[in-house]
Amino acid sequence: MTTQHDDRPDFTPYDGPAGGWGSVRSLADIIPREENMAVTTAELLRQNKPDGFACVSCAWAKPHPPHPAEFCENGAKATAWEITSQRVTPAFFRQHGLTELRTWSDYRLEEAGRLTHPMKYDRATDRYVVAPWEEAFAAIGARLKALAPKSVVFYASGRASLETSYMWQLMARLYGNQNLPDSSNMCHESTSVGLKAAIGVPVGTTRLEDFDSCDCILHFGQNVATNSPRMLHQLRSVAKRGAAIIVFNPLRERGLERFTDPQNPIEMATGKETPIATQYHQVTAGGDIAAMTGIAKWLIEQDQIDHDFIARHTHDFAPFRDKVLATDWADIERESGLPREAIEQAARAYGKAKATIAIYGMGLTQHVKGVDNVRMLVNLLLLKGNIGKPGAGPCPVRGHSNVQGQRTVGITEKTELAPVEKLKEMYHFDPPTEKGLDTVEACAGIIDGTVKAFLSLGGNFARAVPETELVEEGWARLDLSVQIATKLNRSHLIPAAGETWLLPCLGRIERDLQDGGPQRVTVEDSTSVIHYSLGKVEPASPHLLSEPAIVAGIAKATLSPNAHVPWDRWVGDYALIRDEIARAFPHFFARFNERLDEEPGGFWKGNKAAGREWDTESGKAEFLVPEELNATGFAAADGRFRLLTLRSNDQFNTTIYGYSDRFRGINGTRQVVLMNRDDIARAGLSAGQTVTLVSDAQDNHDRRVGDLIVVEYNVPPGCIAAYYPECNPLIPLAHHAEESHVPAAKSVPVRILG
Structure with a gap:
């Protein structure tokens, strides 16, 4: 394929918040470009409304009643893209x-x-x-x-x-x-497998109203500003209530740092921003199990757990407790990339919370141990009884607009999930x-x-x-x-x-x-x-x-x-x-048709685990004993990096709306590799240099992606980041999550050739 960057790409850091005038300017660029401005503007007022159309982009929940403008920057791009005059x-x-x-x-x-x-x-x-x-x-x-x-x-x-x-x-x-693969297989099948085994349902238990009553959010591996920007309204409200929002993510993503609401005239006029994360921990790629083990270790040692819930509603707590307590802090720190003090800070905030939502995305699911990531997150929720009560529960953020619904009506390769x-x-x-x-x-x-x-x-x-x-x-x-x-x-x-x-x-x-x-x-x-x-x-x-x-x-x-x-x-x-x-x-x-007419804001299909009914073999929610702290499926080695593939701000899945990744300050190109400053020096490279990434899967197959510009970026040591789908050729087919077969695109072993 042709090189996908201009002759002079720009790497000027962006200092603005998520939302705000940056979003407005982005829409002012794409809507006229599609040459159907009047129709697009009118349709945006119908987007995600009860009498309108469901956004063709992400699957984030639609509030009822809706906001006056119930669309985000990327949702508006998707609409303009679809009803283009071209x-x-x-x-x-x-x-x-x-x-x-x-x-x-x-x-x-x-x-x-x-x-x-x-x-x-x-x-x-x-x-x-x-x-x-x-x-x-x-x-x-x-x-x-x-x-x-x-x-x-x-x-x-x-x-x-x-x-x-x-x-x-x-x-x-x-x-x-039943050869019915779908996009769930590429992203959230680890959720479907992990949650089903742990709590008896393959989907999250939270509803939009839970954001009104939570006093803590644990947020793992999900870039809200790019992947589900409308969620920023809920995060903003939670932050303004003074609730803790604790983020674990390898990269510092702007939407998890600060947000200006484009629908708030005062904020737009004054440039006021709402800080989102109260704690932000840059866990190393594949280090989430270690970080969560550290939180669990502190909670158990400090007796900050819900004994009654554990006794009444869970199974196999004892082996989990023993494994966690026996895990050495040095191992936790090494595998998570975080100091003990940071993990304990997160544990203290979670420990005192009464109702916690755990939000996560493909930063957990797309690893070799992706299913273990999901189940370890469930373990944290079970320790505090945070499933089946208001303001609490797992909240996996699905990608495409009906990817969860397809599975509900039988798009699955698994006989047990279909009403055959x-x-x-x-x-x-x-x-x-x-x-x-x-x-x-x-x-x-x-x-x-x-x-x-x-x-x-x-x-x-x-x-x-x-x-x-x-x-x-x-x-x-x-x-x-x-x-x-x-x-x-x-x-x-x-x-x-x-x-x-x-x-x-x-x-x-x-x-x-x-x-x-x-x-x-x-x-x-x-x-x-x-x-x-x-x-x-x-x-x-x-x-x-x-x-x-x-x-x-x-x-x-x-x-x-x-x-x-x-x-x-x-x-x-x-x-x-x-x-x-x-x-x-x-x-x-x-009563499908009748309920749609009776509930114009949409009807909830129900969820047993949300009512503390556990459709598992034991009849209770299951604790998982993690076998490893490293979710990548491969060991550290000299010269080996953990590649995270990611989206830009101008993209949804494989649809590329343009070449402006505003929040990361990357414009005019997608051919980049983001590297830690010290790693650049250790590798004998320099910012602006063109390099080639080569697979280090050690399976004797030559996989490489070249013509990538080195960009200095705040990435954990030993980790690098580059765009999807350009770097998909580097992912071996065998490099996937155990049990779920989700491609492990968030921790790919690679080497760099200068």
Whole structure:
């Protein structure tokens, strides 16, 4: 790919807060650039409102009643990006072949605009050419019929609605497999595994109102200003109440330091800022288990624990207690990168708190010991009885807007998480019960050739996963690639050996008019609340189909007719799909349609652990005895660094909105490596020098990313940071979380070549 930086990138430190005029100026840049300013401005007033649309960016909770402007900087960018006036028409592909387009940056590809026609790759001309929808469905169906079901993957990105996701998983199971990887496999599967084993549910227990009654927040590995900026409203309120906000994060992120509320006229006029973190501890990458062990050790030694809760509601406390007390402080300090005094300071604040929320993101989940990270955080909460009471509980911050909801309605490769017996009863077929492929296993199948076809419901799979080069090589050998998308991305530019189809769909913000009239869809936020979403914008092209219509088209062309699966009726009226979801998942979705109308702010689907019901083998919440203090899965060695991959402020997942990482003072480039000043000197390097990162996985495979500019930055010693997805080629496929298979992108072993 081409180098992704200007001739003269700028590295001037940014001194402003999160929010404030910096956010306003950022929006003033992107909204006019997309040349649809009037429509975008009007739609922003509907964003995350009960009668509006759910943001296509992050999954953070939506308050009721909402703020006057219930959108953040990145959410507004996502809206402008989706309803841009730019178009990728058939003329675009006549001008640009795929070989050329593969040299374009991620930013330039998506900036080209919205896809307008269904397209098929023509190998003779190396171009996409227009094909009718009927031809596309027939050809895809014919290919799928000729393949063994186990060789086909049905991937789902995190933005597809509950209705589409339900149809997608049903199609896969009717076809004969549970190869249903999704973006959870890349980020929060460690949460799903860790929380399920510890407290019996795979999701967090907190709700938005818990922020009103907590007096402490433990915050691990989550960059709020970039990944979920609307949460800053809750953190600001907590901080103004004088509650403790204790942050553990390798980098000092501006949103966790100070915030100016763009919706507060006084703060905007005066430049007033709200300090967020009361303590900020720069734990080394992979050192969180050690830091949490130190907190637990202090709490137990000082008898600052809830004995009654532990006795009544937990199992296996004694071995956990004994292990923690036997752990030496020298080991804790070495592995956490923090002095004992700092850990004890955090422990004292947590110890005196009555109700604590534990917020975390991929800084915990994307490590080899990611599941242990999650369960160790649960251990801290259990010590103080901080699950199942107001103002307390685990709060994993999910990424994409409906990634949690997809799992709720059956997007999973695991039989025990899907209502297969209920599906059998409802649709009169024998669902597969063999475990399907997750993301890592799907990548392995693409590489070794056992995966023959890949159908993608959104997303940019080939760019988002580890082992990029080998995955792309394997992708080119597929019999079939089907990409359902709104915009062009790199995954669309790797043609399969057989057929390659690019199917454009309506976006969530656009009007979805079917036989039953305008259609609403639903999504689930990070706090398990279900919301309506209604698009009203004129579609980007009259040739677009809705996601449910595309799924139904593929299903009808592929599967034998089934009188119990009325695909066309479902496409005509999405309320019928919600009725099916209610039948399949009555414990979550009883009276689905009625509850949506009765509770315009969204309804909570319920959570047993929040009521102190523990759906575990012992019937109680489980303490985990940590085996190791280091979550990285590899040992320290001379010249070996721990690479953290991260997002910029101008990015959401693999979508790049621009080249300004404002908070980190990096502008005009993404080709950087952030290094500690002392590490730069020890390595014999200098700021501004161009270097190459090389994998140090010691598996005899050459992985490297070059043309990276060294930037001096406040990073813990022995750690470096660089952007995702540019550095994904450095992550071995085998370097993933144990049990959950989440790629361990927050601690990758690398060396630096000057």
